[in-house]
Amino acid sequence: MSQFFDYKDLIKEGDLVLAWLSRDNLKPITVKDGEVFNTRYGAFSHSDMIGKPFGSQIAIRTKGSNRYGFIHILQPTPELWSISLPHRTQIVYTPDSSYIMQRMQCNPSSRVIEAGTGSGSFSHAFARSAGHLFSYEFHEVRYEQAKQEFNVHGLLESGNTTITHRDVCKDGFEIKKGDTTSHTFSDPEETKMDLNADCIFLDLPAPWEAIPNLNSVISKERKATLCCFSPCIEQVDKTLEVLEEHGWQDVQTVEIQGRQYEARRQMVRRLDDAIERLKDVKRRKTEGLEKRQAEKERGTDGILNVEAIDSNQDSKPTEKTHFNPFGKGTRVKEGDSSFEWTQVSKVESEIKSHTSFLTFASKIIDHTRDEEQIKSYLATFKDQGNKLSKREQRRLKAQTTKDTKEEQL
Numbered sequence: 340m341s342q343f344f345d346y347k348d349l350i351k352e353g354d355l356v357l358a359w360l361s362r363d364n365l366k367p368i369t370v371k372d373g374e375v376f377n378t379r380y381g382a383f384s385h386s387d388m389i390g391k392p393f394g395s396q397i398a399i400r401t402k403g404s405n406r407y408g409f410i411h412i413l414q415p416t417p418e419l420w421s422i423s424l425p426h427r428t429q430i431v432y433t434p435d436s437s438y439i440m441q442r443m444q445c446n447p448s449s450r451v452i453e454a455g456t457g458s459g460s461f462s463h464a465f466a467r468s469a470g471h472l473f474s475y476e477f478h479e480v481r482y483e484q485a486k487q488e489f490n491v492h493g494l495l496e497s498g499n500t501t502i503t504h505r506d507v508c509k510d511g512f513e514i515k516k517g518d519t520t521s522h523t524f525s526d527p528e529e530t531k532m533d534l535n536a537d538c539i540f541l542d543l544p545a546p547w548e549a550i551p552n553l554n555s556v557i558s559k560e561r562k563a564t565l566c567c568f569s570p571c572i573e574q575v576d577k578t579l580e581v582l583e584e585h586g587w588q589d590v591q592t593v594e595i596q597g598r599q600y601e602a603r604r605q606m607v608r609r610l611d612d613a614i615e616r617l618k619d620v621k622r623r624k625t626e627g628l629e630k631r632q633a634e635k636e637r638g639t640d641g642i643l644n645v646e647a648i649d650s651n652q653d654s655k656p657t658e659k660t661h662f663n664p665f666g667k668g669t670r671v672k673e674g675d676s677s678f679e680w681t682q683v684s685k686v687e688s689e690i691k692s693h694t695s696f697l698t699f700a701s702k703i704i705d706h707t708r709d710e711e712q713i714k715s716y717l718a719t720f721k722d723q724g725n726k727l728s729k730r731e732q733r734r735l736k737a738q739t740t741k742d743t744k745e746e747q748l
């Protein structure tokens with residue numbers, strides 16, 4: 340059982356919990372009775388966490404004051420792990436990994452190849468969703484650390500993850516008896532693993548060197564989908580050349596540009612407001628001119644003549660503009676019920692999340708078809724077709740023609 344995939348209610352000794360200190364400060368802790376988690380808000384005793392439900396808030400009184408410091412203790416998930424894990428390399432974050440898995444249609448029947456493992460960020464997301472994950476890392480220390488981490492997190496124990504120490508560009512992806520891998524060849528008959536992979540994710544500096552090695556390990560019956568994660572367009576260029584050379588199809592390169600949308604209210608500005616504003620500007624201008632004229636009428640020695648004194652006594656201070664919908668003026672609080680508001684969404688001008696270019700491609704190895712199966716499909720369609728609407732019949736006919744063409748290619 341892995342804490343990452345199976346829901347758990349209460350925290351027990353030995354559990355991994357993620358302590359949420361702030362939005363961008365999440366720390367993994369393995370709970371051990373008697374130990375203390377030190378933070379700048381104070382020292383949190385692990386024993387206070389044992390028996391508490393995941394998601395609880397733990398509060399302590401800060402030394403020498405009457406105030407409280409608190410943290411939340413959360414159950415690990417691949418998404419939270421990505422933002423709290425110890426970095427050994429650059430990692431793939433959830434905005435990319437979720438998109439990639441959806442594009443590759445990664446599901447519980449998928450057999451996934453991932454190279455390299457790196458810090459194991461994406462591995463956790465794959466391991467949760469896929470049927471089996473085969474992860475490869477050529478850096479020995481990183482391989483050992485990732486293996487140890489996968490073991491502690493229950494990924495190896497759950498049986499759906501295999502990590503192998505390998506340079507996939509030089510030595511390919513096949514996993515044989517005697518290789519340095521987490522898989523145990525317990526059956527004497529078993530000499531190599533059957534990978535039969537249908538999802539391949541390459542986060543390598545030179546994916547074009549690994550692509551030629553995929554043929555022997557990708558599924559023969561199912562369509563295999565590949566994604567290469569490369570930060571530079573020059574890498575994409577080389578990858579595209581090799582994909583074409585090795586018969587990969589449906590090639591597409593995309594870039595994720597995550598943006599934050601802010602929802603807020605904006606004051607409704609009407610033509611009448613603009614007219615009001617112009618009138619206000621004109622009125623102030625006139626008042627200003629009158630004031631200056633009155634000052635001119637003071638004597639050069641600073642003594643006012645009688646007329647000027649009289650007009651000066653009459654002049655009132657200029658009234659403050661209380662509302663200017665087109666610029667500065669008295670601030671109006673968003674949502675103030677004296678004004679009309681409309682709901683808008685504002686997008687950040689700067690893009691924060693370009694990480695890499697994602698190149699997708701797919702390959703079907705076996706183009707032969709089971710004629711008996713096709714006949715039975717066609718018979719079913721025909722039978723159903725009599726009961727279907729004209730539109731449905733047209734759709735089925737188009738689908739059948741498309742399938743036949745694809746098979747012929």
Ligand SMILES: C[S@@+](CC[C@H](N)C(=O)[O-])C[C@H]1O[C@@H](n2cnc3c(N)ncnc32)[C@H](O)[C@@H]1O
Pocket residue numbers: 428429430431432454455456457458459460461462475476477478481505506507508509542543544
């Ligand atoms: C950027 S990291 C992968 C990060 C990973 N996707 C994650 O989310 O944590 C790239 C990893 O690929 C490994 N690597 C590079 N070339 C390799 C090769 N030819 N075979 C196997 N691993 C390789 C590196 O050692 C490094 O750990």
